[in-house]
Amino acid sequence: MSREAIDKLVHSARELLEAKDYLGARELYTQGLKLDPFDATLWNYRSNVHMKLQHPELAFTDAARGLKLLDDKLAQTNLSLPDRNFSVFMKIDLLFSCLLAAENLNICETALQFIDRLLTNSHLLSNEARQTILSKQKSLKRTIKAQRHAFVVANDSLRINLHDALDLGTMRMPKYSWNEFEPFNSENDIETQLNEINIMLEPIAPKLLVVRMPDNPTHFDFNKVPGASSSEASRPQLGIIAREKITRKEKILDEPGIFINNGLYGPKCNYCNNIVSASKEKPVDIDKTACAKCEERFCSVQCCELALKTYHQAICGRDISEIMEYVARGRTCSSLLHLFAFRVLAMAVQSNKHPLEMSVVKYLSAGTKQNVPWNIYYSYLLYLSMLKTLGLCQYRDIDKFDFWVYYTLQNKLQCNVFGEYKAPQQPENGKLLIFNSFLNHSCAPNAVYFKDRHAHQVVVACEDIEKYQQVFISYIDPNCPVSKRQQLFEGTFGFTCACERCVHEIGAANGKEIRKQTSRSKK
């Protein structure tokens, strides 16, 4: 029955492909995979359509899953001859799909490995296909040689090992058009969701209001308070304004957050990053500061209860050493994001929700035009390892945990996680805060933030803020020169800072930096 249904879906998908309706075809293949998640052919078809949609990261992960299914199948000894022959030819197809996607992601060493595997089956290839592969092999080897040379030159700044550097590709940070969980998609959504956010915000920040901004978040138009209509199709820029006048030194937001530290095996509380031994709890409460099953210790009863309630049960007693191994291969900055992604996945598993529906990430913006590094270890194998650790199946659980969901989550984290830096590029701790994430940046901020001892982030006005004026924090040290600030934003944050100070400093010097600071930033 399900075979018949799948054949029908494949047939209809083919018609959609002919009409160049790639999104439609993708949807039908996904439906087919839900009926039979172990059908390698369907994974290959979906990989091809992902390639057409210019999502090589998804094309790669689909083809790699199909390939794994076939490798497992071909390892069986009781396979019938027709089945074996079909599987071998299918495998060639999947190797090609992996190669194509890897080339698109610029992961040259990985691409070379697929070429080697294709060449071991050279007798099954046409002459033309063999020639194409050999010429690809030659050009990839040339690229790797050039990359090796570049690595030696840039060795100091990269801080990653040679092997990973050679296989370090790039991909666009995409917005997946089929993402039904993308908030603020319609005018109705904007009104409703801004309302939801402000209802949650009011108890912890009665003087603040999350509103929609015009394109440039630093030039706020008072007439647009809040949720004025706009023809923008994508997610609008949001920001926070004062509902009423705020005076200097006033505490304006006190938000509990999700905290991660880079050394997961260290002595810090897994919930709030405080040192565990610094617990102020009375001895009688010690039992209540540890998980009864795995004995993980937290710094307080409150942290222990919150961890057990939100994510700990999904990872309790699980071995995370493989995850840590892949995380360590990434750059230090990305490792925090990976650990956050793992935490959010664990929260989603524990609460049986879709990861993108978790309120901690639901409203966060994900879209930037940035190119991000792509590496087989910390972009793909790490994801597989997370699923395995959480008891999920990479084939069966695509409804909630498909790779595009994971990548959307990563994008949201990339744009919104706050890092606490030990040294530049080396965040020791990270924080994910829903409401602080709506605060836009200014190099002349009118508010500052700090972490209090209860794992909350507190925002305090550093100047008087008038009613309806936007509240700004500074994401970086605002004391460095404008060229350095712009470089930091483009490199690390993925946007060009358009704050009044930057516009003034760049504009006034006709593109060149002026050292004199604005009167506001001198305060």
Ligand SMILES: C[S@@+](CC[C@H](N)C(=O)[O-])C[C@H]1O[C@@H](n2cnc3c(N)ncnc32)[C@H](O)[C@@H]1O
């Ligand atoms: C942490 S979020 C701030 C809230 C965001 N405006 C929203 O709609 O969710 C950071 C994003 O806001 C935008 N942004 C914040 N400050 C900015 C600035 N000074 N110049 C340009 N864009 C800014 C950028 O798109 C950035 O990726």
